[in-house]
Amino acid sequence: MSDRENNTQADNALLLRVAMGDQTAFAQFYDRVSGPLYSMALRMLGNEHEAQDALQEGMEHLWRKAPSFDSTRAAAFTWAVMLFRSRLVDRVRRGATQSRVIEQVIAQTDPEQHDDATAVQALARHEDCHIVRRVMATLKDEQQTLLRHAFFTGWTQQEIADNTGKPLGTVKTVIRRALLELRDRLTQEGYEP
Amino acid sequence: MNTNAPHSREDEAAAYVFGQMDAAERITFVKAMNQDVSLQALVDDLNFTASALALDGPQAVAPAMVRERLLASVATITQDGAQRPSQGVAANPQRRTAALGWAAAAGFAIVSGVLWNDLRGIRDTNKIVMMKATEAEARATTLEKRVDEVIARDEALSNKLIQSTAANATLQQSVATAIAANETLQKELTQRAKIADDLKVELVQRSKIADGLKVELAKLTKANDSAKMQIAMLQSTVKEYKQGVAVVVWNSETQEGILKLEKMPPVETGKDYQLWVVDPSKKTPVNAGVVRVDEKGFAKVDFKPTLDIQQADKFALSVEKVGGVAENEGPIILLSP
Numbered sequence: 365m366s367d368r369e370n371n372t373q374a375d376n377a378l379l380l381r382v383a384m385g386d387q388t389a390f391a392q393f394y395d396r397v398s399g400p401l402y403s404m405a406l407r408m409l410g411n412e413h414e415a416q417d418a419l420q421e422g423m424e425h426l427w428r429k430a431p432s433f434d435s436t437r438a439a440a441f442t443w444a445v446m447l448f449r450s451r452l453v454d455r456v457r458r459g460a461t462q463s464r465v466i467e468q469v470i471a472q473t474d475p476e477q478h479d480d481a482t483a484v485q486a487l488a489r490h491e492d493c494h495i496v497r498r499v500m501a502t503l504k505d506e507q508q509t510l511l512r513h514a515f516f517t518g519w520t521q522q523e524i525a526d527n528t529g530k531p532l533g534t535v536k537t538v539i540r541r542a543l544l545e546l547r548d549r550l551t552q553e554g555y556e557p
Numbered sequence: 558m559n560t561n562a563p564h565s566r567e568d569e570a571a572a573y574v575f576g577q578m579d580a581a582e583r584i585t586f587v588k589a590m591n592q593d594v595s596l597q598a599l600v601d602d603l604n605f606t607a608s609a610l611a612l613d614g615p616q617a618v619a620p621a622m623v624r625e626r627l628l629a630s631v632a633t634i635t636q637d638g639a640q641r642p643s644q645g646v647a648a649n650p651q652r653r654t655a656a657l658g659w660a661a662a663a664g665f666a667i668v669s670g671v672l673w674n675d676l677r678g679i680r681d682t683n684k685i686v687m688m689k690a691t692e693a694e695a696r697a698t699t700l701e702k703r704v705d706e707v708i709a710r711d712e713a714l715s716n717k718l719i720q721s722t723a724a725n726a727t728l729q730q731s732v733a734t735a736i737a738a739n740e741t742l743q744k745e746l747t748q749r750a751k752i753a754d755d756l757k758v759e760l761v762q763r764s765k766i767a768d769g770l771k772v773e774l775a776k777l778t779k780a781n782d783s784a785k786m787q788i789a790m791l792q793s794t795v796k797e798y799k800q801g802v803a804v805v806v807w808n809s810e811t812q813e814g815i816l817k818l819e820k821m822p823p824v825e826t827g828k829d830y831q832l833w834v835v836d837p838s839k840k841t842p843v844n845a846g847v848v849r850v851d852e853k854g855f856a857k858v859d860f861k862p863t864l865d866i867q868q869a870d871k872f873a874l875s876v877e878k879v880g881g882v883a884e885n886e887g888p889i890i891l892l893s894p
Contacts, residue, residue, distance in 0.1 A: 385636055391628055400611040402619035416623050420630070427631045437601050445608035446574075453576050489612065496612040514575040515610045521577050536568045543571050547606040557605050 368554065371396075371489050375440035383430040390427060397441060398423070400489075401448045408452045408516050409459070418455055422448040439557055441489070453518035492555060499549045507542035514539050566596065574603045591695055763802070766819055770804055773817065785809045789872050789893035797822060798890045801854065805872040805893065807834075813861050814845070816872075821854035824876055831881045833889075834862045835871035842873060847881040 375396060381389035401422065405415035426444055433443055500508055513524050521539070525532040550556065572578050573586050590596045774788065791803035801821040807814040816832055824830060829849060833842035843862045850856040863883075874891040 383636075387628065387631060390631060391624075394624060394627065398619050398624070399616055402623075403614055403617045404611045406617055407614045416619060419619050420623055420627050423627050424630060424634055427634055428637050431636050437597075438604060442605045442608040445611045446604055449611070450576055492609070493612040493616060496609045500610075500613050511610065512613070514571075514577065515607060516614075518576065520579075521572055536572070537564075539575075540564065540567045540571045543574075543603055543606055544567065546609070547602060550606060550609060555609065557602075 366554070367491060368489075371492075372439050372441070372557075375444075376435050379430060379433050379440035379443070380435065382427065383433055390430075393440070393444075394423060397444050400441075400445065404445070404449065404516075405452055408449075408456055408518070414455075414459075418452055422451045425451055442557075449515070456518045495550065495553045495555050499546060499553055499555075502549060503542055503545060507538055507545070510535060510538045511542045511546065567599070570596065570599050570603055573600060574607050588695070759800075766802055770817065773815075774806065787869055789869075791872060791874060791891035791893045793891055795888070795890045801891065803874060803891045805832075807869050807872070809866065809869060812865060813859060814872075816845075816848060816856070816858050816860055818848060818850055818856040818874075819854060821850045821856070823850065823852070823854065827879050828876050828887070829879050829881055830856075830890075831875050831877040831885075831887075832860055833873040833875060833885055834866050834869050835873060836864075836866045836868055837870050838867040839864065842885050844881065844883060845872075847877075848874070 375393070378389045378393040378396070382393055398419065402415060402419045405418045405422070406412065409415050409418060426447060429447060433440065438446075500511075503511070510524065510528070513519060513528070514521075517524075519527065521535050522532055524530075524539075525535045528535070530538075569578075569582075569586055573583065573590075578586060590600060785808065787805075787807040787809060789805045789807065791805065793799045793801055798821070802817075802819040803821075804817045805814055818830070821830070829847045831847050832845035834845050835842050843864045843866060845860045845862045846858070848856050848858050848860075872893045873885075873889045875885055875887045875889045877885070877887040
């Protein structure tokens with residue numbers, strides 16, 4: 365079994381225990397996912413204090429929602445990231461940090477220069493991290509930019525079109541193709557559910 | 558929403574995954590997803606891919622205090638669908654005694670607050686449970702419809718299978734009947750071919766006999782040109798003598814004749830063939846003598862009737878007692894026209 369599969373199984377097993385109200389399992393699960401979630405919060409909110417607050421609030425939300433986790437439909441990491449992102453998007457839409465965030469979203473073309481060394485070292489899925497970055501770099505610039513807009517800004521497709529000056533149809537097509545290409549290339553690299 | 562167009566479907570799935578739909582679009586899409594397993598699988602797939610983007614940006618470590626705060630807080634947070642944890646609410650007994658007055662005074666307000674919060678929590682939980690129940694009900698209805706469809710298809714297929722099996726059995730019976738009829742016809746054809754061959758052989762034989770008789774007649778005619786010759790072919794009145802051939806050549810001047818027999822069956826023991834001449838001036842047929850055939854049924858005899866014949870109207874051959882009789886007693890088997 366690969367490291368990826370081990371990670372996925374470990375995440376799933378912990379989250380199922382969390383769903384049963386196991387706080388020790390929750391602490392372990394936090395240790396495995398908090399890095400990527402916090403990094404995501406930093407990127408989307410652009411403020412350490414707010415990102416920490418969002419991490420706590422988001423993880424509390426995961427704790428509440430854990431009983432609804434369905435391991436047949438998603439891996440625990442996917443479930444946690446997408447649920448947490450949804451909370452971040454709500455927070456972004458309520459807040460006024462958009463301009464700083466957009467700058468970060470677009471400017472971070474070389475993430476490894478900005479990595480916290482200990483963070484990557486501690487990251488249980490550091491190999492996944494390298495794969496995702498490598499594969500993202502193979503997409504066209506426009507695809508990378510629009511995918512990051514879609515994921516990190518919380519904008520609607522119309523808002524992305526308005527803010528980038530691209531036609532709505534182009535935005536939809538580029539995002540769709542980028543996401544499908546990303547999926548296919550990740551699969552080729554062995555990054556799959 | 559046009560879920561038939563693959564690109565439109567994927568556009569919508571991507572928008573759903575990134576949370577880019579408005580409420581109405583999201584409700585419509587979720588409804589479609591609940592009825593379409595492949596759409597659900599696509600969304601799961603894209604969710605997985607999108608979640609990988611969390612690893613795309615620079616990675617950072619959250620401060621330890623966030624962890625501490627969080628773990629302290631979850632001990633008091635009720636999970637959706639779970640019982641509220643009981644730990645973390647017990648107070649020190651001494652402080653409780655000291656604060657009894659305050660507690661008594663503030664008791665109503667605290668209890669009310671707790672109850673109010675509980676009530677809100679229960680309401681929230683109820684809303685979530687109701688939403689889930691509605692979703693589950695919608696899925697159950699969809700599944701029920703699919704099961705009904707599958708059962709209906711299964712029944713239709715079973716009926717077709719039964720009809721097809723019955724038709725097949727009928728066809729097999731028809732084929733078996735046709736094969737049997739064909740075999741019967743072939744047997745009959747073989748028998749008829751054999752009969753035809755026998756008839757051909759017989760025809761050849763009869764032709765030979767006729768040729769022989771013609772030669773005989775030619776000889777007799779030549780021998781007595783001036784004689785008044787009468788020729789008669791005797792025909793059978795009895796089935797078993799049908800194949801027999803009998804020709805009489807009668808000379809009324811000489812009162813003599815020749816009888817030639819062929820293919821006559823042998824007479825039973827104690828019997829003989831006997832020739833008769835029918836003369837209208839006589840009360841009974843006139844005896845023309847006994848005729849004996851060889852083992853091949855052949856005989857050629859000269860005969861002279863026992864009485865003078867005025868007019869030989871007919872010639873007849875009968876089966877009589879051995880040695881013959883004076884007057885006809887037995888059955889007439891051959892008679893001239």
